[in-house]
Amino acid sequence: MLNVGVDLGGTTIKAGVVNEQGQIIKQKAIPTGAERSCRAVVEDMADLVLEIVAEAGYSMDEVASVGIGSPGAIDPVNGLVVFAANFADFRNVPIVDIMKEKISVPVYLENDANVAALGESVYGAGNGCKNTVAITLGTGLGGGIIINGKIYSGGLIGGGEMGHQVIVADGIRCTCGRKGCWEVYSAATALVRMAKEEAEKDPASLMNRAHEGDISQLNGKDVFDAIAEGDAAAKAALQTYAHYLAIGLGNTINVFTPEYIIIGGGPSAQGSVLLDPVMECLGEEIFGGSLRTKVVTAKLGNNAGIVGASLLGTVQ
């Protein structure tokens, strides 16, 4: 049987028909139009599902389930988006019920970070292991926790916020209101902040040459480009970043002891350039001293959302 995965984003809705080997055999994307009513957005999503199944040459009878990954706080049991920022009208939206008006097979809903973690866990870097944690280093630090092969998102709605654990008491203020969250020190944006600080201290740093010397324009690629050229200031920034990233990873390992931690998002594309200093720091952070969790970078890239969503029906 096939499953369909939908990756609902603030800008784009992507959907894919996924076979039993986790391969996307047909996918398509449409603009979200997040400024519209929730019903209009969800109806477009249902039409997109019907369309790609037909275009792939199948009927809905050959589809076992449809899964949706959505941003925001999700109530998977009742199929609701409780709240999603960046959408004009997403508050207690019964996405599953609206989908079911057009879709005859079971429909499941989960948070997008959780769904991507499930995809990476089953068909990506997690190698099919049942206990994994996936984090994404982006503007923020998102996380998804897989326990016994299923998404774990807390006892009450809105848990699993791994990025919002304080690792620096009384540290830098986070967007969430707390001070010193892991996100503030280990999101991709944190590396850029640390690099700017190092570049300002070291006028000779290559990072000061990017963007005609406008340091406010510095981005992650500039930092890793400078590291590739041996720039000391950029390397110092990465070292600081790796230190904090390892602290949060150490916390995650001591509590969850997952088989894999999968790191996704921009900096993860650097592979060992990122992982080597992180692993060096991580050695000091493990309870009992022996690191059994494998720390790896993500494999599925932008497809993790579709693949993970397509799996929701299979892990209930």
Place this chain on the structure above:
Amino acid sequence: MLNVGVDLGGTTIKAGVVNEQGQIIKQKAIPTGAERSCRAVVEDMADLVLEIVAEAGYSMDEVASVGIGSPGAIDPVNGLVVFAANFADFRNVPIVDIMKEKISVPVYLENDANVAALGESVYGAGNGCKNTVAITLGTGLGGGIIINGKIYSGGLIGGGEMGHQVIVADGIRCTCGRKGCWEVYSAATALVRMAKEEAEKDPASLMNRAHEGDISQLNGKDVFDAIAEGDAAAKAALQTYAHYLAIGLGNTINVFTPEYIIIGGGPSAQGSVLLDPVMECLGEEIFGGSLRTKVVTAKLGNNAGIVGASLLGTVQ
């Protein structure tokens, strides 16, 4: 049916016959003799179980299962104590297999902190809720995580070490080797350390009068006695302690969103004297700003181990 719970400690083995309402209808304790071979300790444990069942007036046919809570790193699937400090000979001990030589009913093994959390969750302060976290403030900070009514102890052996999450990056060195663990700032011993620091800054503090002025002898009771008398230095210490305790609780809530967090151990006996300043700090630490988790003090006291262990057979 009845269940038997065994609380294996470094000093004492306690066992109790527990009925279906979670009441201990017969209990007894013997010295552990932890300096002896593991076999001798485990055989005593088995004999104690047989003895209390008989003394309570029942036969083993009326016992559904025997559960054991043990300190150390546990492999519940294989019924092994992988390692336990304070025991001379506890390394990969097949406790369940040895017990079964004398005990004809199913035998289960788990870590003692996890077992106590299960007991509090089902029959204590957790009010029967399925998603709870229990922490114990003692020499260290132990924790037990209950997810969907079952003990969660990580994907690999030795997880659930909530006390060994760093909340103060580069902070005070922990016994585990990391710097700035929650345990270092929120174990009962941390309150005493903070109180000593405050007492040294304030010679007029009542805490300087205890133990004939020997501040090195200060203990938790002295601190709370001084607070009860309105001592400013002791109150300042509690405020600092509550700040860090709330940070770790906030981390726990943002990741696990449990229905209850149950606080046990010495300071928890103070009830609202401890909880009030903690709750005041906690308001700032919750993702989304709205605290739905109930934070309460433990109810079962020293019986949590026996009651929780007796439940192991019922939650497999």
